[in-house]
Amino acid sequence: MLDQFRNKFPLNDSKWIEYTNHFNRLEVAAKTILLEEGEISKKLFIIEEGCIRVWFNNNGKDLTTQFFFENQSVASIESFMKKIPSPVVMETIEPSVIWWISKNDLDKILEEIKEIPELRDRFINMLFERTFDYMKHFVSFIKDSPTQRYLNLIEERPQVLQRVPQHYIASYLGVSTVHLSRIKSQLLHAK
Amino acid sequence: MLDQFRNKFPLNDSKWIEYTNHFNRLEVAAKTILLEEGEISKKLFIIEEGCIRVWFNNNGKDLTTQFFFENQSVASIESFMKKIPSPVVMETIEPSVIWWISKNDLDKILEEIKEIPELRDRFINMLFERTFDYMKHFVSFIKDSPTQRYLNLIEERPQVLQRVPQHYIASYLGVSTVHLSRIKSQLLHAK
DNA sequence: TTCATTTGATAACAAATGTTATCGTCGGCT
DNA sequence: AGCCGACGATAACATTTGTTATCAAATGAA
Numbered sequence: 001m002l003d004q005f006r007n008k009f010p011l012n013d014s015k016w017i018e019y020t021n022h023f024n025r026l027e028v029a030a031k032t033i034l035l036e037e038g039e040i041s042k043k044l045f046i047i048e049e050g051c052i053r054v055w056f057n058n059n060g061k062d063l064t065t066q067f068f069f070e071n072q073s074v075a076s077i078e079s080f081m082k083k084i085p086s087p088v089v090m091e092t093i094e095p096s097v098i099w100w101i102s103k104n105d106l107d108k109i110l111e112e113i114k115e116i117p118e119l120r121d122r123f124i125n126m127l128f129e130r131t132f133d134y135m136k137h138f139v140s141f142i143k144d145s146p147t148q149r150y151l152n153l154i155e156e157r158p159q160v161l162q163r164v165p166q167h168y169i170a171s172y173l174g175v176s177t178v179h180l181s182r183i184k185s186q187l188l189h190a191k
Numbered sequence: 192m193l194d195q196f197r198n199k200f201p202l203n204d205s206k207w208i209e210y211t212n213h214f215n216r217l218e219v220a221a222k223t224i225l226l227e228e229g230e231i232s233k234k235l236f237i238i239e240e241g242c243i244r245v246w247f248n249n250n251g252k253d254l255t256t257q258f259f260f261e262n263q264s265v266a267s268i269e270s271f272m273k274k275i276p277s278p279v280v281m282e283t284i285e286p287s288v289i290w291w292i293s294k295n296d297l298d299k300i301l302e303e304i305k306e307i308p309e310l311r312d313r314f315i316n317m318l319f320e321r322t323f324d325y326m327k328h329f330v331s332f333i334k335d336s337p338t339q340r341y342l343n344l345i346e347e348r349p350q351v352l353q354r355v356p357q358h359y360i361a362s363y364l365g366v367s368t369v370h371l372s373r374i375k376s377q378l379l380h381a382k
Numbered sequence: 383t384t385c386a387t388t389t390g391a392t393a394a395c396a397a398a399t400g401t402t403a404t405c406g407t408c409g410g411c412t
Numbered sequence: 413a414g415c416c417g418a419c420g421a422t423a424a425c426a427t428t429t430g431t432t433a434t435c436a437a438a439t440g441a442a
Binding site for chain 2: 390391
Binding site: 166167178180181182184185 | 422
């Protein structure tokens with residue numbers, strides 16, 4: 001599964017095999033919790049199949065912050081980097097096949113590839129990119145109306161609309177399920 | 192001015208002097224624009240005195256995303272790192288004394304201190320911390336009511352209340368000036 | 383000082399969004 | 413097949429927040 005990334009890494013075959021051997025395969029049902037709120041994140045996940053929802057509990061209400069699909073890597077970044085309790089829950093939406101590597105193993109690998117600054121930098125860049133992405137979503141809460149956020153979602157991540165139950169989408173857009181229904185109906189009748 | 196940070200850096204005196212010499216002093220009036228929207232950020236700023244507001248234009252309305260005060264360093268991080276046009280404007284609120292270093296000079300220094308991984312890591316950590324901070328503010332848009340955000344501000348950054356005109360605060364909290372007045376008045380009369 | 387500009391408060395009304403309740407549909411399970 | 417629970421639509425009403433207008437107080441410049 002990881003072999004599709006093989007050509008992206010300047011490693012010789014034996015190193016590649018050694019490193020990828022640290023990954024573990026995990027097959028889970030829908031609604032499986034991969035990381036609890038308050039738990040310290042010690043695993044980095046890569047999704048082979050299925051999808052993951054990241055959310056936190058706010059006064060009894062789900063607040064979804066992200067969705068991840070096939071071939072994306074997922075972690076509660078701040079918890080993972082700084083060994084602090086995770087503010088968010090990570091949970092599968094569909095039955096999923098997940099690969100994970102422990103933070104320990106990953107740290108060892110990162111230590112070992114220090115002589116390949118290119119790789120190290122790339123990893124750091126990946127973390128920044130993920131963070132910027134995340135931020136982009138939050139900024140849209142300030143800039144855009146819920147209707148606009150919904151339209152953006154259709155435009156940028158149509159997958160989400162097709163695979164994710166609507167009440168999760170509402171919580172991702174920051175509106176009630178009732179209001180999301182309203183938005184959809186308004187858009188429909190405006191045509 | 193930078194000497195207060197002297198002991199934080201494991202550099203010998205001559206290197207310290209060489210590096211700090213790349214900083215330039217700038218004295219500016221209130222409402223001076225340090226970075227335009229769309230401009231590529233090429234300077235990292237450190238505030239000796241005064242304060243800076245970071246904002247962007249959204250449909251003709253100011254949307255303030257951050258305030259910075261004495262001894263804080265400021266840049267449009269994503270623009271600075273990736274050489275892309277800055278989505279935000281950086282503008283002084285009060286007459287200010289600012290030190291800045293060009294990205295070129297900073298990159299050279301970062302290149303040179305590669306052998307001191309500790310320093311390099313610290314710099315990267317600083318960027319992450321700033322990003323996490325930034326994120327925290329955005330998350331509070333989703334979690335908290337405007338009233339709660341205002342209370343948080345009082346709690347966490349009372350300076351802002353004292354030094355920043357109220358309409359900037361309203362735009363920082365994401366509400367109209369009228370509504371911020373309402374919030375203040377409600378809090379006052381609830382007592 | 384005097385005048386104009388900025389800043390902040392308040393009222394009245396409008397628009398957006400949440401809440402609660404009800405109903406219909408669909409899919410999985412026994 | 414029949415049942416149950418999850419999901420989504422809609423209506424009615426409540427609450428929050430924005431908008432526009434007006435006024436008062438504070439500030440700054442001539």
